[in-house]
Amino acid sequence: MTKKEVTIYDIARNLGISTSTVSRGLQNDPVVNKNTRKKIVDAAKELGYRYNNFASSLRKQQSNTIGLIVHELNSNFITSVLAGIEKVTTAAGYDLIIAHSSESYTKEAANTLNLFHKRVDGLIASLAFDTNDLSHFQPYFDKGIPVIFFDRVEENSNHTSVVIDNYKCGYQVTQHLIEQGCKRIVHITANLKRNVYGQRYRGYKDALFDNGIPLDKKLLLVNDLSEKASKEAALQILSIKPLPDAVFVTNDFAAAVCIQILKEHGVSIPGDIAVAGFNNDAICKIVEPQLTTVDYPGIDMGEIAARSLVNHLKGLNNLKQTNTIIVRSELIIRASSLRKTH
């Protein structure tokens, strides 16, 4: 069976010194003599000592852990964010606990509570599709545990958030499609209550308006951007008379599925219908024609969010002063939307 754990008491007894000295020695506290420190470290190694995070966290009243709640893990974007966050938190000596909600509010709330009980020192979160309020974060707010939202945030909340300018991106994509001569632009997106989709839609709407193109509600398709939904959306597009001349999808994978179905039905891309996606996933360069999209700097968002949190935890800045941080983003034009050669 499991052997007895080695503790600082064992080290202390072994060396004939006190546990406080051992504790300080292991923390490299300069107050303990260099030689003693070395002896402690050596003894620890030799005895097979392992640090007990529980005892430490219990006593110190902090976990040295940051919680991360994401809506999904399966996109390039989110793994980039993860990389950015990890880079910063690891460097700052924090551990990271990742929880994902699979786009479900229920799971998100459960994870939020769980991480609260795990006593994370801070939280970074991207909300699920159907999250409508932030009441499940209330315990954090009450206890003064910092929470930073990124990408999928709640609008009109005065919590710190790191986002891109979704409105501008939506506007840019639409403007680009219009400049390619498109006038009947379908917009396939998800729950408009979620900021990223709502804002992009507003950009789309305003771009149409500014170009004197009437908004046609029939061209707005809201679904969950899954493979199945995307296929159905593509079929629906085919049934619209006259055929639309562009599709702006707020997700690259969904756009790829659309392109596929449209092509299967003899529609030429971008000749008949120009298509644009969102996120700049790896898939963009695989589909034919290659997909116009918006590049979304995941790694930067992750780094910025994590750095803000870490700085706050170390007392270097105060989150209450910064509300929204907007990260640059960029329209990337590829063949799927190019109808005019300049």
Next chain:
Amino acid sequence: MTKKEVTIYDIARNLGISTSTVSRGLQNDPVVNKNTRKKIVDAAKELGYRYNNFASSLRKQQSNTIGLIVHELNSNFITSVLAGIEKVTTAAGYDLIIAHSSESYTKEAANTLNLFHKRVDGLIASLAFDTNDLSHFQPYFDKGIPVIFFDRVEENSNHTSVVIDNYKCGYQVTQHLIEQGCKRIVHITANLKRNVYGQRYRGYKDALFDNGIPLDKKLLLVNDLSEKASKEAALQILSIKPLPDAVFVTNDFAAAVCIQILKEHGVSIPGDIAVAGFNNDAICKIVEPQLTTVDYPGIDMGEIAARSLVNHLKGLNNLKQTNTIIVRSELIIRASSLRKTH
């Protein structure tokens, strides 16, 4: 600032009972009276009590947490595994800490150690590309902490592992390509020391042998299956004279990139070169032609691995009795390899 934490002592004082009763009451121990239990739970809610995992874990000497080490997070396969694992661990009341190595042995070792210090009750792991030995898991073995490997495992080790029959899959794919009339089959794969690639290669080799096709070392391309490497591999294929008539890539994304480059150079798929991938990622149905591949039951592997671990932890079975669990897998034939119509 952070208000003082509410503890079971506060609840006890409030109700004029002892902490032991409170503790038992909160655990729903039937030994405490129903009414008292209700009073405790109510008081806890009212006072804003939150359970302290650290105190509990410290005392109980267990974390109720399972560690998961994966090589990456960005594939469909791995997120399926994750879903399977989560389903089981959540149901069994365990928390999950996910760590990913980004295919780096160094990070894998660091994560392994970190989870060890976090005192996970058990570990589920899929190894990185370049992991050659299991010495970083030694602390677990020494302490008797169960470790289950899945997918990317170390061969010839007598640790419990959950895998598919990679040899058979490699054989099947190759056999299928041969049956389509291919004779010069390129094999693009990664580090052959890693079981999944080594076994598939052996299947490839044996299928060739059994069909009387000589093994041509020039047709074996080993790289890291990244986008860049796949492009280079495709260009390399184009330079082989005479042109090969099939490519078996051990990763769908890499296969997709290859197809793209080959097509750009006027190669017809599958007419000139038949292509097969591995994993049955969503991308398979996006590329043109749709990609022949091997379906890999991620969710099952996750469930099986997690269930074995959980059962072991609960004392329901003993891992030392089960060594290797093989999960079913299936060749999925699509247009990218179909040269003959039956």
Next chain:
DNA sequence: CATGGCATTACAATCGGTTGCGTAAAAATC
């Protein structure tokens, strides 16, 4: 030789649940 200063180390309380064991009271048994 006494005293002050500095460098080291020890003492002991503390963090918040958990649990074996003991006991009191209530219920059941004869």
Next chain:
DNA sequence: GATTTTTACGCAACCGATTGTAATGCCATG
């Protein structure tokens, strides 16, 4: 009504590291 059994709860010792404060020893200074 006495005794046994049940039910319900309390006592107190843990788990292992941290840290404010006190104490020790040493050297230097006057």
